[in-house]
Amino acid sequence: MSKKKLVFSGVQPTGNLHLGNYLGALKNFVSLQKEMNCIYCVVDLHAMTTFQKPQALKDNVLETVASFLATGLDPNKSIIFKQSAVPGHTELAWILNCVSRIGWLNRMTQFKDKAGSDKEKASVGLYIYPNLMAADILLYKATHVPVGADQKQHLELSRDIAQKFNNDFDCKDFFPLPQPLIPKNVSRVMSLRDGTKKMSKSEDSDYSRINLKDTADEISKKVKKAKSDSEEIPDNLKILEKKPEALNLLNIYSEISKENLEKVLNEMSGKEYSFLKMKLTELLISEITPVGKEIKKLLSDRAHLEQILKKGKEKANIIAEENLKIVREKVGLI
Numbered sequence: 190m191s192k193k194k195l196v197f198s199g200v201q202p203t204g205n206l207h208l209g210n211y212l213g214a215l216k217n218f219v220s221l222q223k224e225m226n227c228i229y230c231v232v233d234l235h236a237m238t239t240f241q242k243p244q245a246l247k248d249n250v251l252e253t254v255a256s257f258l259a260t261g262l263d264p265n266k267s268i269i270f271k272q273s274a275v276p277g278h279t280e281l282a283w284i285l286n287c288v289s290r291i292g293w294l295n296r297m298t299q300f301k302d303k304a305g306s307d308k309e310k311a312s313v314g315l316y317i318y319p320n321l322m323a324a325d326i327l328l329y330k331a332t333h334v335p336v337g338a339d340q341k342q343h344l345e346l347s348r349d350i351a352q353k354f355n356n357d358f359d360c361k362d363f364f365p366l367p368q369p370l371i372p373k374n375v376s377r378v379m380s381l382r383d384g385t386k387k388m389s390k391s392e393d394s395d396y397s398r399i400n401l402k403d404t405a406d407e408i409s410k411k412v413k414k415a416k417s418d419s420e421e422i423p424d425n426l427k428i429l430e431k432k433p434e435a436l437n438l439l440n441i442y443s444e445i446s447k448e449n450l451e452k453v454l455n456e457m458s459g460k461e462y463s464f465l466k467m468k469l470t471e472l473l474i475s476e477i478t479p480v481g482k483e484i485k486k487l488l489s490d491r492a493h494l495e496q497i498l499k500k501g502k503e504k505a506n507i508i509a510e511e512n513l514k515i516v517r518e519k520v521g522l523i
């Protein structure tokens with residue numbers, strides 16, 4: 190595999206993947222595999238930072254692989270594997286735990302959001318999760334990381350860790366400083382119930398998100414119930430920016446229809462949100478339901494999915510061990 194440009198990204202097997210994962214990450218994964226070497230990982234160790242039922246975790250790993258394939262990832266082009274199957278992730282994470290600084294982790298806003306008001310009760314894993322994410326990326330010396338905007342801060346931390354490692358161990362440019370690849374238009378798909386919160390698998394209400402496995406009927410009901418605005422669709426972005434739910438629906442429409450937001454506003458200004466919802470439902474049904482059907486079909490052959498993970502693990506492990514051997518030498522472990 191060429192050492193020049195290398196893409197790495199991961200998805201947590203914490204349940205049904207949704208429209209946010211699809212527009213923020215998976216679509217980008219698929220287009221990148223055409224032009225670069227790519228490694229895509231089901232990050233089960235990250236999922237464990239909040240409690241997962243063991244059987245559900247196993248099932249969700251396969252569901253995530255099925256979602257990768259259904260959206261267009263090709264295991265012959267990209268390496269697809271499960272994080273815990275390559276032990277180098279945890280070994281490098283420990284080494285990087287000793288490089289990363291507590292002050293850096295204290296600034297991570299995702300920990301504050303996910304830990305909620307009682308931080309004392311959050312798992313230690315949730316707190317040091319960004320160090321494991323840095324290890325995931327640096328283990329392969331990845332140069333590019335496609336993620337949604339919510340992961341930007343963690344990516345910056347990965348760069349800081351890489352830089353400090355290179356300085357501490359006197360090996361300038363050993364770890365590349367990974368670049369985030371964040372989609373320009375819809376980098377953060379928001380909840381359908383609250384336009385100030387991101388669409389998320391762990392949000393209690395299923396009405397807050399469009400799942401990739403939703404049926405046409407479910408999509409239609411969710412869009413109908415989505416929060417919008419009591420006034421008509423405005424003709425300029427300044428007004429829209431003060432209406433996060435309306436902006437979210439229009440952003441999703443713009444992304445899937447591949448028309449820029451100004452053009453969408455030109456077409457829709459003055460109309461009721463029910464009109465936008467009707468058009469958006471049609472678009473979502475034609476974009477998402479084929480993916481959902483494919484996921485369900487792929488899940489009926491678990492052995493096939495496990496085989497893909499096995500092959501991916503073998504390929505990933507070769508790169509990981511090669512890099513880790515040098516890391517062990519640099520830090521004085523061998």
Ligand code: AQP
Binds near residue numbers: 199
């Ligand atoms: N709402 C979103 N908009 C844009 N991108 C998103 N991503 C997640 N939510 C959105 C991107 O999807 C990739 C995989 O994310 P993940 O599932 O590993 O973790 P997450 O970001 O924590 O996603 P969730 O849905 O919020 O999961 P839970 O509820 O389990 O924590 C990442 O690139 C992410 O940026």
